[in-house]
Amino acid sequence: MSMVESDTLQWSLRKENKQARTAWGLTAPALILMILILLLPVAVAGMLSLTNYSLGNAGFDWVGFKNYDRLFSRSTYEKMFIATFTYVVVVVPISMGLGLGAALLVNSIGRLGDIYKTIYFLPVMATLLAMAIVWEFMLHPTIGVINQTLEVSCGTFLEFIPFLAYGCSDGFPLWLGDRDYAIWVLCFIGIWQGFGFNMVLYLAGLTAVHRELYHAAEMDGAKNAWERFRLVTWPALGPTTVFVVTISCIRAFQVFDTVEAFWPQGGGPNKSTYVMMFAIYEKGVQQNLIGIGSAITMLFLIFVMFLTLMQRWLVERRVHY
Amino acid sequence: MSAVVFSGVTKSFGSTLVIPNLDLTVESGSFTVLVGPSGCGKSTVLRMIAGLEDVSSGRISIDGEDVTDLEPSSRGIAMVFQSYALYPHMTVAENIGFGLKLGKLPKTEIEQRVLEAATTLQLENLLERRPRELSGGQRQRVAIGRAIVRQPKVFLFDEPLSNLDAKLRVQTRAEIAQLHRRIKATFIYVTHDQVEAMTMSDRIAVMMDGEILQCDAPSVIYEDPDDIRVAEFIGSPKINILPIEHNEGILSLFGRSFGRVSSVIKKDFFQMGLRPEALCLSKSDGMLSGSIVHVENLGAEVYAQVDLTDQDVRVTFRASPAERHLLSLGALVSLRFNPTDAMIFDAQGERQRSLEFSEAKPLKIAYDVYG
Numbered sequence: 001m002s003m004v005e006s007d008t009l010q011w012s013l014r015k016e017n018k019q020a021r022t023a024w025g026l027t028a029p030a031l032i033l034m035i036l037i038l039l040l041p042v043a044v045a046g047m048l049s050l051t052n053y054s055l056g057n058a059g060f061d062w063v064g065f066k067n068y069d070r071l072f073s074r075s076t077y078e079k080m081f082i083a084t085f086t087y088v089v090v091v092v093p094i095s096m097g098l099g100l101g102a103a104l105l106v107n108s109i110g111r112l113g114d115i116y117k118t119i120y121f122l123p124v125m126a127t128l129l130a131m132a133i134v135w136e137f138m139l140h141p142t143i144g145v146i147n148q149t150l151e152v153s154c155g156t157f158l159e160f161i162p163f164l165a166y167g168c169s170d171g172f173p174l175w176l177g178d179r180d181y182a183i184w185v186l187c188f189i190g191i192w193q194g195f196g197f198n199m200v201l202y203l204a205g206l207t208a209v210h211r212e213l214y215h216a217a218e219m220d221g222a223k224n225a226w227e228r229f230r231l232v233t234w235p236a237l238g239p240t241t242v243f244v245v246t247i248s249c250i251r252a253f254q255v256f257d258t259v260e261a262f263w264p265q266g267g268g269p270n271k272s273t274y275v276m277m278f279a280i281y282e283k284g285v286q287q288n289l290i291g292i293g294s295a296i297t298m299l300f301l302i303f304v305m306f307l308t309l310m311q312r313w314l315v316e317r318r319v320h321y
Numbered sequence: 322m323s324a325v326v327f328s329g330v331t332k333s334f335g336s337t338l339v340i341p342n343l344d345l346t347v348e349s350g351s352f353t354v355l356v357g358p359s360g361c362g363k364s365t366v367l368r369m370i371a372g373l374e375d376v377s378s379g380r381i382s383i384d385g386e387d388v389t390d391l392e393p394s395s396r397g398i399a400m401v402f403q404s405y406a407l408y409p410h411m412t413v414a415e416n417i418g419f420g421l422k423l424g425k426l427p428k429t430e431i432e433q434r435v436l437e438a439a440t441t442l443q444l445e446n447l448l449e450r451r452p453r454e455l456s457g458g459q460r461q462r463v464a465i466g467r468a469i470v471r472q473p474k475v476f477l478f479d480e481p482l483s484n485l486d487a488k489l490r491v492q493t494r495a496e497i498a499q500l501h502r503r504i505k506a507t508f509i510y511v512t513h514d515q516v517e518a519m520t521m522s523d524r525i526a527v528m529m530d531g532e533i534l535q536c537d538a539p540s541v542i543y544e545d546p547d548d549i550r551v552a553e554f555i556g557s558p559k560i561n562i563l564p565i566e567h568n569e570g571i572l573s574l575f576g577r578s579f580g581r582v583s584s585v586i587k588k589d590f591f592q593m594g595l596r597p598e599a600l601c602l603s604k605s606d607g608m609l610s611g612s613i614v615h616v617e618n619l620g621a622e623v624y625a626q627v628d629l630t631d632q633d634v635r636v637t638f639r640a641s642p643a644e645r646h647l648l649s650l651g652a653l654v655s656l657r658f659n660p661t662d663a664m665i666f667d668a669q670g671e672r673q674r675s676l677e678f679s680e681a682k683p684l685k686i687a688y689d690v691y692g
Binding site for chain 1: 635
């Protein structure tokens with residue numbers, strides 16, 4: 001009896017083993033590829049961030065956490081954090097709000113909406129680098145169309161606006177060359193370029209809102225559009241909003257093209273637009289300081305990872321009903 | 322007392338006129354079903370009562386008060402939607418009580434009324450759940466609870482059973498009818514399902530192309546329709562329509578006379594409606610003969626379709642299970658009917674009762690009809 005039992009047990013164990021081996025065999029190619037092209041580079045970057053390696057050098061020294069220490073003690077990197085977080089904190093909420101507003105408006109006008117949709121989406125489709133060059137022309141302090149337009153207001157009643165009055169007497173801002181304006185111009189372009197994308201995401205989210213819910217809200221006594229929005233639209237857009245915030249944050253952290261186009265040397269006036277992605281590029285590629293470049297990369301990854309985990313947590317806890 | 326009155330209501334969407342001219346009175350405490358094929362405007366009528374749709378002209382009054390220009394929430398009505406339309410981010414209790422909350426009722430009263438409604442619908446144990454955690458039937462009951470809690474004069478139902486599976490639909494049908502008997506409010510119910518209309522209501526309004534063809538008790542609608550479209554829409558399987566000829570009092574079907582009525586109309590063509598149960602197998606030569614092309618056995622009864630010999634007409638008749646052995650495919654059968662069961666309509670589909678046989682006029686029944 002026990003013989004038989006142990007036999008069947010062994011047989012089933014063998015079968016299980018065989019199944020497990022087959023399963024591993026089948027997943028191996030994907031697993032190996034994933035490790036090789038996704039995880040290994042991160043691990044290598046993590047390792048390099050603890051060295052003073054430069055490309056072409058025969059060897060390197062382990063420097064421990066010196067690179068990270070530098071990130072948190074030098075004023076250049078303080079400026080990097082300020083520029084990056086200013087950009088994220090300004091661009092994400094505004095491009096989200098504009099995206100949602102545009103989506104609601106486009107959604108409410110029917111066929112004409114397609115035209116608006118295309119127009120708002122144009123900047124998303126355009127190459128940011130090319131657009132940046134156009135912006136650079138427009139923002140030129142003397143021959144740019146923006147300052148020339150502002151100059152028209154000089155001598156008119158519009159001069160009661162302090163900004164214009166100041167500009168007329170002392171000259172209009174240098175925009176890209178002005179450390180007080182550069183980061184805001186960068187933010188403006190970021191919003192201009194990005195909100196169409198959020199609009200498309202919100203439009204997709206809006207299609208999932210059931211029309212009868214608005215009728216139910218009306219029957220329940222929600223009289224105006226704002227109440228119906230608060231009661232029906234906004235909760236229904238919860239999952240979309242979490243996704244939009246995450247994707248906008250990641251995109252905002254990754255801002256690079258405009259900075260590289262406007263200020264190829266050094267990240268703007270007084271390093272006021274020295275964003276992380278540009279810092280990685282400057283340290284790691286231009287100056288061949290792989291160690292510090294990797295350290296910034298690791299920090300960047302941690303931020304993005306944190307955002308992604310936040311999204312997962314929010315999606316699972318709060319917004320899926 | 323009439324609960325809802327439509328007087329001269331029209332409705333158009335842009336240039337499309339969907340409700341040409343509607344006059345309808347719904348009695349207080351009745352269970353009225355608006356039934357019709359999709360696109361006939363029945364949902365539009367319901368939504369106009371609710372105030373979700375404005376009328377183009379005419380007036381609507383509820384319980385004697387003109388509500389044409391009132392907000393939906395101040396009309397004293399509640400509505401149950403086809404998709405239930407529960408707020409996904411609220412619990413069952415919040416969903417049920419939300420209308421009261423917007424109506425600024427004290428919290429304790431809201432809680433009490435929500436609990437009361439929940440008890441009526443056996444939802445007490447589900448009050449803290451979210452809609453996604455409920456089954457279709459439970460969601461349906463929450464939607465009804467949300468209506469009950471407002472204590473409305475009129476309940477509106479917009480195809481509330483169409484998202485339920487067949488078994489649950491039968492059960493919920495009975496529950497809604499019971500609910501109506503218990504709370505004695507006016508129910509107006511829209512459906513395209515004639516079974517729902519026949520089983521639940523005490524009045525049926527049959528709608529087609531934006532007008533109400535007939536509004537009567539279910540038995541009248543079925544047995545004594547005014548219009549051929551009503552006769553065709555209500556009843557499953559569909560009523561058989563046969564062309565007949567009338568010539569100075571003699572009625573004939575496919576060239577064979579089957580009766581005489583007192584009428585002086587010269588020669589004219591009419592349509593005769595015969596319910597499947599009005600036709601039965603005949604051992605000798607009946608009025609109709611043909612071959613069986615399809616048999617549907619429902620257990621308690623059998624429906625068979627017959628292609629009439631030499632005619633491009635197919636009729637359906639009901640047979641008892643005992644006759645099932647006679648109903649093999651391709652078999653030639655003879656069918657008879659009692660002329661008093663025949664309903665006669667003119668070419669426009671209007672009922673011509675003067676041309677029909679009735680029990681009161683037995684002499685006019687043709688002798689050769691019975692096989």
